[in-house]
Amino acid sequence: MHQSTSRQDPPAPMQGQKIVFRIPNYKSQTAQSHGSTEYSAVRTYHSRRSHRKSRGGCANCKQRRVKKQKLDCDYTAQPARTKDEHQVVGQLIISHPDLMSRESLSSSMSLQIVAEKLIEVLQVSRAASGPGLNSRPGSQTTGRLLEALQHFNLNTVASYSSKKNPSNMDMMRVKMTKLAFETPFLMHAIIGIATTHLCSVVPNNSQYKITEAHHWAQAIHQYSNEVSSGVTKENMDKLYSACILLTVHSFMLPEFNPRSSFVFSNDPTVLNWLLLQSGLRYLLERTTPWMSESIWWATFMDSRVPDIDFEDKRPGREDLDPDFADLCGITESSTVDNNPYLWPLRMLSWLLVIEMSPKSSQTYNMWMGRLEPEYYECLLAKDPPALILLAWWLALVCHVDEWWMVNRARSECTAICMLLEDSLDPLVLKLLEFPAESCGYLLRHVQERTALEFQDDMLLVL
Numbered sequence: 001m002h003q004s005t006s007r008q009d010p011p012a013p014m015q016g017q018k019i020v021f022r023i024p025n026y027k028s029q030t031a032q033s034h035g036s037t038e039y040s041a042v043r044t045y046h047s048r049r050s051h052r053k054s055r056g057g058c059a060n061c062k063q064r065r066v067k068k069q070k071l072d073c074d075y076t077a078q079p080a081r082t083k084d085e086h087q088v089v090g091q092l093i094i095s096h097p098d099l100m101s102r103e104s105l106s107s108s109m110s111l112q113i114v115a116e117k118l119i120e121v122l123q124v125s126r127a128a129s130g131p132g133l134n135s136r137p138g139s140q141t142t143g144r145l146l147e148a149l150q151h152f153n154l155n156t157v158a159s160y161s162s163k164k165n166p167s168n169m170d171m172m173r174v175k176m177t178k179l180a181f182e183t184p185f186l187m188h189a190i191i192g193i194a195t196t197h198l199c200s201v202v203p204n205n206s207q208y209k210i211t212e213a214h215h216w217a218q219a220i221h222q223y224s225n226e227v228s229s230g231v232t233k234e235n236m237d238k239l240y241s242a243c244i245l246l247t248v249h250s251f252m253l254p255e256f257n258p259r260s261s262f263v264f265s266n267d268p269t270v271l272n273w274l275l276l277q278s279g280l281r282y283l284l285e286r287t288t289p290w291m292s293e294s295i296w297w298a299t300f301m302d303s304r305v306p307d308i309d310f311e312d313k314r315p316g317r318e319d320l321d322p323d324f325a326d327l328c329g330i331t332e333s334s335t336v337d338n339n340p341y342l343w344p345l346r347m348l349s350w351l352l353v354i355e356m357s358p359k360s361s362q363t364y365n366m367w368m369g370r371l372e373p374e375y376y377e378c379l380l381a382k383d384p385p386a387l388i389l390l391a392w393w394l395a396l397v398c399h400v401d402e403w404w405m406v407n408r409a410r411s412e413c414t415a416i417c418m419l420l421e422d423s424l425d426p427l428v429l430k431l432l433e434f435p436a437e438s439c440g441y442l443l444r445h446v447q448e449r450t451a452l453e454f455q456d457d458m459l460l461v462l
Contacts, residue, residue, distance in 0.1 A: 114146060114149065115142045115145070115146055117181060118142065118145050118146070118149070118187070119142065121180070121181055121182070121183075121184055121187050122145070122184055122187055122188065122191075122218075144195075144207065144208075144211050145191060145211075147198075148190075148191045148194035148195050148198070148211065149177075149190070149191065149194065151194045151197065151198055152177075152190050152191075152193065152194035152197075153173050153177065155197065156193060156194050156197045157169050157172045157173050159197065159402075159403055160172075160193075160248070160402075160404070167298060167299075167302075168298075168299045168302065171295060171296070171298070171299060175295045176190075176241045176295070177190065179237060179238060179241060179295075180241075183238045183242075184218075184222060185218070185219050185221075185222030185223045185226060185238075185242055186219075186238050186241050186242045186245075188215045188216070188218040188219035188222065189215075189216075189219040189223070189241070189242045189245040189246060189249075190245065191211070191215040192212060192215040192216040192219050192245070192249060193245045193248055193249065195208050195209075195211045195212035195215065196212050196216075196248070196249065196252060196404070197403070197404075198212075199212055199254070200254075200403055200404075203254070203255075216249055219242065219245075219246065219249075220246065223239070223242045223243070223246065226238070226239060226242075227239065227283075231283060231286045231287060233287070233289075233290040233293070236283065236287045236290060236291075236294060237294050237295050237296065239283050240280070240283060240294060240296050241296070243279045243280050243283055244280065246276070246279065247276065247277055247279065247280065248404045250272060250273050250276040250277070251273050251277070251404060251405060251408055252404045252405075252407075252408065253273075253407040253408040253411055254407065255407060256407050256410055256411050257407075257411050258411045258412075258414040258415040258418060259415070260411065261411060261412050261414075261415030261416075262379070262380070262412075263382060263387065263412075263415045263416055263418075263419045264415060264419075268380055271376070271379060271380060273408060274368060274371070274376070274379075275376060277365075277368040277369050277371075278369055278370075278371065280369055281369050281370065302362075303362040303363060303366065305354065305363055307350075307353075307354075308350040308351070308354070308363065309350065310347050310350065310366060310367075310370060312343075312346045312347070312350065313335075313336045313342070313343055313346065314346070315332075315333070315334060315335040315336075315342075316330075316331070316332040316333070316334060317330055317331065317332060317334075319349065320345060320346070320349060321349065323427060323430065323431060324345055324349075324388075324389075324431070325345075326427060327384070327385050327388060327427050327428070327431060328341035328342070328345055328385045328389075329341070329385070330342055330345070340372065340374035340375045340377075340378055340386075341375070341378075341385055341386065341389065343370075343372065344367075344371060344375055344389050345389060347366075347367050347370065348367065348389060348392060348393060351363065351364060351367060351393070351396060352392075352396075356396060356399040356400075357399065357400070358400050358401065358402070360396075360400065361400045361402055361405075364393070364396055364397055364400060367393055368393070382419070384420060384423065384425070384428050387416045387419070387420060388416075388420075388428065388431050388432065388435075390412070390416065391413050391416040391417070391432065391435035392431075392434065392435055394409045394410075394412055394413040394416075394435065394438075394439070395409075395413055395434055395435040395437075395438035395439065396438075397409040398410055398413065398438045398439050399438065409439070410439045410440070413435050413436075413438065413439035413441070414439050414440075414441045416432075416435065417432055417435060417436045417439070417441045417443060418441070420432055421436075421443045421444050421445065422444070429443070429445050433446060
């Protein structure tokens with residue numbers, strides 16, 4: 001049997017963690033044709049110069065073998081240079097959803113970098129987090145942080161933002177997340193809202209609830225300190241972003257529970273879910289000169305509806321529903337200074353003419369952010385006109401069916417119906433019917449009226 005005369009090359013020698021490559025120096029056929037026999041007798045090798053992997057660029061750029069001078073991420077603090085699908089959020093997060101996917105080829109490398117940056121920005125340590133919490137990359141605590149950040153980018157943003165406004169979702173996923181990697185209280189808020197959303201999807205997971213409580217507490221504390229230190233052009237976007245997420249936290253109610261409503265309590269703090277919605281208005285009033293430079297400017301402009309004038313403060317009853325005007329005691333001489341219901345009613349009147357759907361969510365939210373202290377006092381006093389106006393707004397929100405709003409809207413609307421259904425004022429009972437129908441509550445007088453109508457129909461049949 002013919003045996004091959006070729007031999008196996010010896011394995012390359014190891015030097016530390018590097019491999020020295022030997023490359024055979026093959027002679028050209030031209031040299032062999034001139035009678036040279038060196039090649040057939042001896043193989044000449046040249047050692048390849050050892051090198052180290054580049055540490056520049058993100059995992060996506062490494063995977064795509066992008067040269068350092070042409071990085072399309074901002075890992076080196078340079079602006080993005082290629083298509084949007086390859087842009088990077090901050091120094092780490094790529095807007096392409098495959099970044100945080102387990103199936104991504106660059107997943108493990110990306111997650112390691114993200115974990116290290118998360119620990120750095122949140123300043124998580126054993127001393128700060130308390131005994132038993134491990135903040136090393138790869139630990140359970142860090143794993144929950146990564147899961148929350150992934151959930152925020154892939155799910156929470158889509159569930160919070162209007163599906164008709166993809167630019168708003170891109171802004172939150174890219175610009176706001178980039179901002180969070182240099183702003184601890186904003187990152188805490190992002191982790192907080194993501195775990196809140198996870199708790200609504202998986203309500204019995206105690207680990208999500210622990211993570212949620214910790215990060216919301218940190219976000220609120222640090223956000224309050226930042227506001228106290230002053231609102232400036234430099235921190236306005238950080239404060240806008242955190243404030244918007246904090247309004248979700250304050251409004252969110254884990255489960256339907258009308259008995260937890262402020263209408264059955266004498267504790268004024270029970271109404272904080274509504275009072276805190278004016279926080280964004282406070283910031284906007286103090287940043288007016290620079291607002292057009294904000295990353296949120298386009299979103300603020302998109303939320304406006306041309307046909308709606310929330311600054312409509314006209315005196316008198318003109319263009320108001322007569323029943324509402326009578327209930328609120330509005331006359332031709334009424335103004336926003338002598339009647340606390342005039343402006344809320346005018347804003348509500350504008351909302352009643354637009355479509356009741358998720359498309360109107362952002363527009364509806366503008367109503368609760370513009371309420372004045374005098375109206376809040378009427379709510380705390382359980383004044384029927386104030387409660388009826390709030391119930392109608394809550395009824396509109398019930399039709400939006402947002403995950404973070406629906407339990408609160410249904411619970412508070414139902415509680416108002418329960419409180420006022422025994423009223424002796426026929427106007428109150430009449431105006432209570434739409435809110436009751438929207439939240440699914442059967443009013444006593446409606447039930448009695450339906451029973452009488454059924455009896456009349458039966459008599460006609462007999």
